[in-house]
Amino acid sequence: MTHTPILIIDDNQSHLTLYSAILNDAGFSTVTAATVKEALEVNRQTSPQIALVDLMLPDGSGHDLISQLYETNPNLKPIVTTAYASIDRAVEAMRMGVSDFLVKPINPQILVDAIINARSGGSQTLRPNLGPLDAPPLGGLLGSSAEMKQIYATMRAVSGSDASVFITGENGTGKTMCAKAIHALSPDTDGPFVAVHCGSRSAAALGAELFGRGSAVEPHVQKSNIGALQKADGGTLFLDEICDLDAVSQAQLLEFLKTSNVTPNDSAEPIPVKTRIICASSKSPLDCISAGKLRADLYYRLFVVPIHLPPLRDRGLDVIEIAEAMVARYAAKENKPTPALSKDTKALLLSYAWPGNIHELMNVLWNCVVVNTGPMIEEHHLPKSLLDTFPRPQETTTPSFSLGDVVASKSLLEIEREIIEFAINRAGGSIPKASKALDVSPSTIYRKLETWGRPARGPRRQ
Numbered sequence: 001m002t003h004t005p006i007l008i009i010d011d012n013q014s015h016l017t018l019y020s021a022i023l024n025d026a027g028f029s030t031v032t033a034a035t036v037k038e039a040l041e042v043n044r045q046t047s048p049q050i051a052l053v054d055l056m057l058p059d060g061s062g063h064d065l066i067s068q069l070y071e072t073n074p075n076l077k078p079i080v081t082t083a084y085a086s087i088d089r090a091v092e093a094m095r096m097g098v099s100d101f102l103v104k105p106i107n108p109q110i111l112v113d114a115i116i117n118a119r120s121g122g123s124q125t126l127r128p129n130l131g132p133l134d135a136p137p138l139g140g141l142l143g144s145s146a147e148m149k150q151i152y153a154t155m156r157a158v159s160g161s162d163a164s165v166f167i168t169g170e171n172g173t174g175k176t177m178c179a180k181a182i183h184a185l186s187p188d189t190d191g192p193f194v195a196v197h198c199g200s201r202s203a204a205a206l207g208a209e210l211f212g213r214g215s216a217v218e219p220h221v222q223k224s225n226i227g228a229l230q231k232a233d234g235g236t237l238f239l240d241e242i243c244d245l246d247a248v249s250q251a252q253l254l255e256f257l258k259t260s261n262v263t264p265n266d267s268a269e270p271i272p273v274k275t276r277i278i279c280a281s282s283k284s285p286l287d288c289i290s291a292g293k294l295r296a297d298l299y300y301r302l303f304v305v306p307i308h309l310p311p312l313r314d315r316g317l318d319v320i321e322i323a324e325a326m327v328a329r330y331a332a333k334e335n336k337p338t339p340a341l342s343k344d345t346k347a348l349l350l351s352y353a354w355p356g357n358i359h360e361l362m363n364v365l366w367n368c369v370v371v372n373t374g375p376m377i378e379e380h381h382l383p384k385s386l387l388d389t390f391p392r393p394q395e396t397t398t399p400s401f402s403l404g405d406v407v408a409s410k411s412l413l414e415i416e417r418e419i420i421e422f423a424i425n426r427a428g429g430s431i432p433k434a435s436k437a438l439d440v441s442p443s444t445i446y447r448k449l450e451t452w453g454r455p456a457r458g459p460r461r462q
């Protein structure tokens with residue numbers, strides 16, 4: 001069976017580029033439209049089997065558009081995308097027969113899964129060429145766990161677009177490395193990569209560092225007075241620990257994102273700047289918004305493509321892969337033969353919690369290579385004091401059910417909610433998938449979520 005291109009309808013050019021890149025990378029062909037009028041024309045020309053429909057379009061609503069598309073293309077499977085999740089909208093969309101309801105920012109794998117689901121119609125599974133998921137790591141990032149492979153695929157997909165990227169993850173998980181790798185893959189790789197840590201100085205100093213001083217626009221003035229945004233013109237600006245940015249700089253950054261102009265302090269003249277923004281945070285941005293530290297409007301502008309780097313303890317055998325590469329690197333540096341890791345050492349590395357993540361692993365292994373001279377790194381060579389200080393924390397993410405305990409302590413409604421939440425988490429946030437697993441209709445779950453006052457799918461809290 002041949003497939004027509006997927007029609008992507010969104011009035012935001014960055015989203016069109018990004019979704020096309022993700023789907024093209026996954027082996028699908030795409031066509032795009034930015035308005036209702038354009039969408040009807042492309043629909044007439046290509047008769048797509050699947051359309052990704054944004055609900056808010058400049059010349060009409062996505063719901064009305066879907067009705068019009070059905071008139072000439074009754075077999076169409078629409079997938080709704082929206083930045084404004086509401087249960088009412090989701091239920092209304094499900095009633096119209098849409099295949100899925102995706103809340104922006106959309107995780108690339110969820111987007112690909114939604115297309116696969118729509119194509120398979122719930123029975124046959126037509127897996128497209130997912131080559132990028134098997135592609136080798138990027139930019140020196142080590143690790144071939146499924147989690148990291150998915151991250152490499154996202155990085156590749158986003159690198160060709162100028163969409164903002166929001167990287168979250170504990171300290172030492174590789175956020176900076178990931179940002180550099182995206183820059184290196186991008187068409188602007190020859191442009192500058194400028195990194196600014198948003199948490200390490202006073203608001204005034206940070207403001208000047210980011211936006212520069214008025215004198216910077218004068219041609220004779222030192223380059224050091226130019227702000228980081230201007231320095232990153234034609235390249236990438238990496239804002240590390242964005243949640244620590246002060247309120248004044250947040251307002252200025254938001255203004256920049258709206259206008260693509262920088263107005264350095266004391267200067268009247270706005271300066272046009274074209275730069276891709278990648279930001280990172282080790283804190284949960286949603287918690288920071290709740291605490292009034294991060295503006296929600298700034299967050300939604302920046303959180304176009306989320307990348308969450310899992311802690312090292314959740315990357316399975318990546319710990320050993322990274323450890324062996326690091327040991328070889330440090331041995332070469334110290335002019336020593338590369339020692340092997342004993343079986344017990346590997347078991348310990350795998351069971352330790354690594355609160356400092358890859359940074360900590362690197363320090364431990366460098367110490368081992370420097371201090372020991374033998375051909376093998378044994379368990380007793382590892383700094384035990386360190387392991388004793390940071391025992392592996394209790395897993396909290398997966399609820400475990402002991403029927404007796406549960407029945408004794410919880411109401412039926414509570415148990416039902418736990419099971420539904422569990423199924424949604426296991427389905428990566430996809431309500432249709434969770435509903436399939438529980439053998440109920442998606443609208444049943446949407447209605448339950450509405451009762452609990454919980455959004456259908458949004459950025460996951462860490």
Ligand SMILES: Nc1ncnc2c1ncn2[C@@H]1O[C@H](COP(=O)(O)OP(=O)(O)OP(=O)(O)O)[C@@H](O)[C@H]1O
Pocket residue numbers: 140141142143169170171172173174175176177178240282322358359362
């Ligand atoms: N997947 C990886 N493979 C190999 N080395 C890695 C990987 N991820 C991170 N590193 C190394 O671990 C160290 C920490 O990485 P990085 O500085 O990018 O983390 P981070 O999340 O930005 O840390 P922080 O939050 O402390 O700024 C660096 O030396 C980096 O080279």
